[in-house]
Structures are given as structure tokens and as C-alpha cells.
Amino acid sequence: MSLENELKELIIKDLKLVDITPEEIKDDDFLFGDEGIGLDSLDAVELVVLLQKHYQVETKDLEESREVFTSVKTLADYVRSKTGAA
Amino acid sequence: MKASILGIGTVTPLGCGIETLLSGLEGTAQPNIVEHTVETAKGGIALPVYTSAAEGLDRFIPRNKLRRIDRFLQMALLSSFHAIEDSGLNLEDRTRIGIVFGTGYGPLQTSFDFLDTLIDDGDKCASPTLFANSVHNSLVSNVSIALKLQGPCLTLTSFEMTSSSVFSTASAWLEEGKVDYVLTGVGDEYCEVRGYSTILSGSENVSAIKPSAFNDCTYLPGEGFVSFLMGKEKGRKAYGSISSIETGSGNPVKPDHSALFLAANGDRSTGCHYDNLQKGKDLTRLYSPLYGGMPAGQGFDVAIAALSLKDGRLYPSPEVSGAEQKQAEPQIREILHSDSIACLQYDDNGNFGLITLSGKD
Numbered sequence: 001m002s003l004e005n006e007l008k009e010l011i012i013k014d015l016k017l018v019d020i021t022p023e024e025i026k027d028d029d030f031l032f033g034d035e036g037i038g039l040d041s042l043d044a045v046e047l048v049v050l051l052q053k054h055y056q057v058e059t060k061d062l063e064e065s066r067e068v069f070t071s072v073k074t075l076a077d078y079v080r081s082k083t084g085a086a
Numbered sequence: 087m088k089a090s091i092l093g094i095g096t097v098t099p100l101g102c103g104i105e106t107l108l109s110g111l112e113g114t115a116q117p118n119i120v121e122h123t124v125e126t127a128k129g130g131i132a133l134p135v136y137t138s139a140a141e142g143l144d145r146f147i148p149r150n151k152l153r154r155i156d157r158f159l160q161m162a163l164l165s166s167f168h169a170i171e172d173s174g175l176n177l178e179d180r181t182r183i184g185i186v187f188g189t190g191y192g193p194l195q196t197s198f199d200f201l202d203t204l205i206d207d208g209d210k211c212a213s214p215t216l217f218a219n220s221v222h223n224s225l226v227s228n229v230s231i232a233l234k235l236q237g238p239c240l241t242l243t244s245f246e247m248t249s250s251s252v253f254s255t256a257s258a259w260l261e262e263g264k265v266d267y268v269l270t271g272v273g274d275e276y277c278e279v280r281g282y283s284t285i286l287s288g289s290e291n292v293s294a295i296k297p298s299a300f301n302d303c304t305y306l307p308g309e310g311f312v313s314f315l316m317g318k319e320k321g322r323k324a325y326g327s328i329s330s331i332e333t334g335s336g337n338p339v340k341p342d343h344s345a346l347f348l349a350a351n352g353d354r355s356t357g358c359h360y361d362n363l364q365k366g367k368d369l370t371r372l373y374s375p376l377y378g379g380m381p382a383g384q385g386f387d388v389a390i391a392a393l394s395l396k397d398g399r400l401y402p403s404p405e406v407s408g409a410e411q412k413q414a415e416p417q418i419r420e421i422l423h424s425d426s427i428a429c430l431q432y433d434d435n436g437n438f439g440l441i442t443l444s445g446k447d
Binding site: 015016017018019042045046049052053 | 152153154211214
């Protein structure tokens, strides 16, 4: 499974999203806001925990986090840059 | 003190809404009892649990908004929506509506889920959502947000004294003119740790709550939530009033000619205190076989008392429950000759809370 698909499954499971499947999330869909899948600020905190828990990747810089949390693709790229994952 | 009950909402093992509670009282419906397997050092032990579900909450809150709301909060929310709906009142000034909720144990499952993330993943990876929902007061906060109630809000936790504390506080707020209405509610939920604790307390092999066998251990855990909209005015659908609340230890003084509802639930540590009471047998009722054992059980008796006063009828105590439950048979309702009903709950130290409802203004 690609890292992008793995992240989509984790996001749905850990953030308890309903009425959406991994297949319905495109890699470059916005994660936050009405144009994307509609995550909110509390979800952002859960995403920080998700990255730490599953990939041992920390996100401490606020500005950096804004970019990292843009989409599944930016999340996956960030995890790869920190862990060397494929 | 005359705080009227204007609306009632219930989520119980009988279902959601007061009609389901009435069906249970009339013997035409039985509580939902689910057998859980509790893992112990001796292996898995079967435990019947009085189980509730907040079915129909998506009529009030969209499904996608429910994802962070745990079962306990769902039960509280649904009973709250039902209580306000049942009152038939158009509550325009929501800044004058307070909330007082109570629970013996709080959101147990969420609390233990949070602790699991803390133990398994460390403090850096403990879930912030689980933490937020594990705080007892998140109950009233979420209800306040969902129902747009902007008055003062408070959550009380006092085990078996929870219901008397809640009604006492709500009545005081109304008496002081702090608010025009108070949404009150009490409830508890089941979780595996509670099941384990129940088995340790001696409920192994118990198949039915026998609340009048005061010296036997027949406790089985229950869960649910019951909410009341209370106000000073006598509303169109008022169920009667809270006429007095007494707390203390030993034997309470029950108002003359009152029916007496005992929140005994098969827990031997509290049962002995009920056993010492002078009871007028024909006016004493025990309803825990409808909702199961829980610290907040007295609140469910208050709902039954309110329904009884409104209907002018005293419903029979359910005789059996659990695996021994019979097929539903319509039961004859007795005419309630008394105009007041006292609801009594003891804790294991012999402290009591006595909530008396009156049918008169």
C-alpha cells in the first residue's frame, strides 16, 4: 500500500470521519476548509498525534505545519523527508 | 420549593423517549439486556448488562457532527433534545436556561480509552479528543453548544447522591431567579472495567436483578440518561413539581400518604439500608429491573414518578428481569391514590437522598 493510501486510512480511522472512504480522498484534496474534506483545528491536533504515533515524526513549527497539513500528498512528502519511507 | 417538571426525555434499555419507558412500566416492552463476557483471572464470565443506545440522534444533529461525540454524551444529548421537545415550549431567550447534569461515573469508556492511549503511546500521543471528552464537564458544555443554551452550566458527581444534588441545585437556581428554566439530567454508562468491578463485587452467575431481596447480591449494571426541563411555571404538559429534597443518613421521614420508590438495585452494600426502612408495602415500588443498576438510578425513578403523577396511576414493580424475564404481558395499572411520590436512594454508608414529587401546584 502506498504511503498516501495508508495515511488516508489512518486519517479516517483516527479522526473518526464518517460518510467518506479512502478512495474518495484525492491525494491533493485540501484537508481543511470547506473546499476539502473539512477538517478543523481539533483535527489538526489529532493529525500531529497521528504522525508522532505512527511514524515518530514531530511537527513543532507552526508555519511548517500549515504547509505539511495541506493535503495527503504534502503529509506523505513530509513523512518521507523525515523517515525515508517509500 | 416548587420546581415544575415541564418535559422529560429518556434513553434507557427500554428505548428512547418516554413512550418506551411507559411501555416498560405497562409490561408491554422489556429492557434490552446484552450478555457481555468479562475477562477475569478465572477466565471469561458472562454478565448481562442493561444496554441503551441513543437511536435517532441524527434527527437533531447531522451524522458528521457526531463523530467526536461518545456514547455517553450521545445519550445525554438525545434525552435533552427529547425533554425540550416534550415540553412543547418555544424557548426564545436561551440565555435564561441553565443546565445541571449529574453522573455517578462519568464517561467511563472514554476515560479508559484515553488512559489506554496514555499507557500504550505515551503522553505525547495521548488523544486530545479523548482527553476533552473524558472531562466530566464536557457533558454540559456539549449540550450547551448543541442546544444553544447560554445560561450557567454545571456537572455534579456524587455517586448515589448525584440525583438529589442535581435536583437540589436546579431547584435553588429557579428559586433564586438565576434562570427561568433548567435542563437537568442524570445518567451513567457501562464499560468493561465496570463489568469487571461488578463481577468482583459478587454478581457472578446473577441472571436477574431482584431489588427487593435486599440482602442478596443480584446487581447487574445498567446505563442510560434521563433529562428534565424544569421551570417555575406550570406548563401545559407539566408532570408535577419537586416539592422537597431531603438528604441525610439513617431513616428519612417520608411525607404521609406518599408512594415510595426505592432505587434499590440488587447491590447488597446499599440493600441493607432499604431493608431497615418502615415501608408501606402496597405503596412501595422498585423499578431498577427496567433500567439496571447505576449510581444515577434515582433520576430514572423521578421520571417514572413524574409520569405516574401525570397519569394518576401507580405502575407495578417489574417482577423479574434478565434471563428470567417473561414474555411481555400487559399489566393492570393501579390507580394512584396519593398525590405525592417520594424517590429514595441510599449509598453504601447509609446516606440517603429523598426527592419528593407532588402532583399539586
